[in-house]
Amino acid sequence: xxxxxxxxxxxxxxxxxxxxxxxxxxxxxxxxxxxxxxxxxxxxxxxxxxxxxxxxxxxxxxxxxxxxxxxxxxxxxxxxxxxxxxxxxxxxxxxxxxxxxxxxxxxxxxxxxxxxxxxxxxxxxxxxxxxxxxxxxxxxxxxxxxxxxxxxxxxxxxxxxxxxxxxxxxxxxxxxxxxxxxxxxxxxxxxxxxxxxxxxxxxxxxxxxxxxxxxxxxxxxxxxxxxxxxxxxxxxxxxxxxxxxxxxxxxxxxxxxxxxxxxxxxxxxxxxxxxxxxxxxxxxxxxxxxxxxxxxxxxxxxxxxxxxxxxxxxxxxxxxxxxxxxxxxxxxxxxxxxxxxxxxxxxxxxxxxxxxxxxxxxxx
Numbered sequence: 001x002x003x004x005x006x007x008x009x010x011x012x013x014x015x016x017x018x019x020x021x022x023x024x025x026x027x028x029x030x031x032x033x034x035x036x037x038x039x040x041x042x043x044x045x046x047x048x049x050x051x052x053x054x055x056x057x058x059x060x061x062x063x064x065x066x067x068x069x070x071x072x073x074x075x076x077x078x079x080x081x082x083x084x085x086x087x088x089x090x091x092x093x094x095x096x097x098x099x100x101x102x103x104x105x106x107x108x109x110x111x112x113x114x115x116x117x118x119x120x121x122x123x124x125x126x127x128x129x130x131x132x133x134x135x136x137x138x139x140x141x142x143x144x145x146x147x148x149x150x151x152x153x154x155x156x157x158x159x160x161x162x163x164x165x166x167x168x169x170x171x172x173x174x175x176x177x178x179x180x181x182x183x184x185x186x187x188x189x190x191x192x193x194x195x196x197x198x199x200x201x202x203x204x205x206x207x208x209x210x211x212x213x214x215x216x217x218x219x220x221x222x223x224x225x226x227x228x229x230x231x232x233x234x235x236x237x238x239x240x241x242x243x244x245x246x247x248x249x250x251x252x253x254x255x256x257x258x259x260x261x262x263x264x265x266x267x268x269x270x271x272x273x274x275x276x277x278x279x280x281x282x283x284x285x286x287x288x289x290x291x292x293x294x295x296x297x298x299x300x301x302x303x304x305x306x307x308x309x310x311x312x313x314x315x316x317x318x319x320x321x322x323x324x325x326x327x328x329x330x331x332x333x334x335x336x337x338x339x340x341x342x343x344x345x346x347x348x349x350x351x352x353x354x355x356x357x358x359x360x361x362x363x364x
Contacts, residue, residue: 004030012039019060061130062111066138072109074161075245078168079106081144081152082187088146091133096125102171103128105245150188150218154195162199164245167238169196171247180231180256184224193221203237206230239294248329255294272335273327274350277320283357296328302356303334307341320354 007029015025022033029036040047065073079102085094094117097103103126107114110130117127139145143153157165169185170176176183187193193209200207206227212220225234235254239246252269284295330338342349 002030003035004028007031009039009043012036013043013045016040016045060111060113061132061135063132063134065110066135066142069158069161071161071164072245074157074164075168075171076106076109077142077155077157078165078170079172080139080168081148081155081192082169082172082174082185084172086136086139086144086146086148090131091136092129092131093136093139094130095128097128098125099247100126102247109245148189151191152187152189153191163238163240164242166196166199167242167246170238170250174250176231176250176253178253180253181228182224182226183231183234183254184222187221187223188218190219190221193223196223200225200234203234205234241289243328251294252329255297268332269329270332270335271327272330273325274353275323276326276350277354278322278324280320280354280357281324281326287357287360296330298360299328299353299356300331300334302359303338303352305359306352306356307337319351323350 012025012029012031015028016036022036025031025036026033031039066077080093080095083096085096087093095103095106103116104114106112106128112128112130115129117129142155143151145151155165170183173187174183174185185193185196187196197207197209200223205225207223207225207230210222210224212222225231231254235251239251239255248271249269281295284298288295288298338349338352341347342352
């Protein structure tokens with residue numbers, strides 16, 4: 001087949017690296033798929049898949065994801081060790097989570113197509129599937145294999161990324177009681193359990209390991225952190241500066257503080273999203289950082305003060321122009337009161353949230 005006019009080797013390489021299907025490349029270039037591969041071999045272009053297949057990847061993913069440490073990578077790795085699976089029959093890994101928001105974040109961080117496994121009688125929970133021989137090999141180098149449950153090691157995580165990694169572990173297989181007094185991580189690997197315990201001890205937390213026997217007579221290791229002070233200290237370490245890649249309710253349970261946070265009797269918190277001023281949100285975040293707490297808790301305090309004292313100083317003609325989406329959790333009762341209050345006062349909820357930054361008692 002003759003090459004179409006103007007089609008250079010450089011153009012062919014660019015098309016290939018953009019993951020263009022071979023069928024389309026053949027049509028554009030005028031070359032056969034074999035001739036296209038010869039161009040790629042000539043310039044030693046790395047194949048998107050096995051060189052013998054000559055086919056571009058169907059589903060995209062950043063195959064270097066587990067090669068470079070970042071906070072996002074550490075969180076995903078912790079999540080995978082406790083809640084992921086390495087296939088023993090093909091080059092794929094999978095994440096299983098009830099909360100699809102978490103799976104979408106994983107796909108986003110890994111630059112992967114959001115592909116869920118088909119559901120059926122034996123699979124009801126959403127499962128994100130990622131196909132990559134290279135990623136599977138990178139995980140195997142860490143010691144994460146298809147039979148990882150009893151032998152998975154604790155990765156050599158750089159100290160600066162330990163909080164993100166531990167947060168991923170807790171998000172994957174951690175349990176937090178609703179009163180915020182106890183948290184535990186469950187694993188069948190004694191190596192992993194003892195390493196987690198060492199990390200908790202290095203953070204000066206009250207912690208211990210308890211052993212139980214599973215249904216298949218496998219020894220189960222539960223690593224506990226106990227006591228409100230230790231739980232809160234753990235939360236301050238692993239959630240500092242984090243707004244998105246976390247399981248919200250676990251954070252909220254761990255950060256409960258009866259002295260500063262109004263809680264409903266059932267401790268119910270619900271998600272709510274609205275648009276608020278970016279600059280005002282930054283004020284909340286800065287103040288939260290000073291107090292070792294979180295912006296949504298301070299928002300609740302300000303909202304309560306406004307509603308209790310009828311404090312309204314709002315210029316409806318001068319609204320912020322830098323509003324951005326902000327999603328977080330609120331005490332269910334407080335949010336309901338806010339909805340009723342704004343309805344009565346003919347205000348918008350985001351107006352009241354923005355106003356609340358001025359009514360936080362800084363001496364609390």
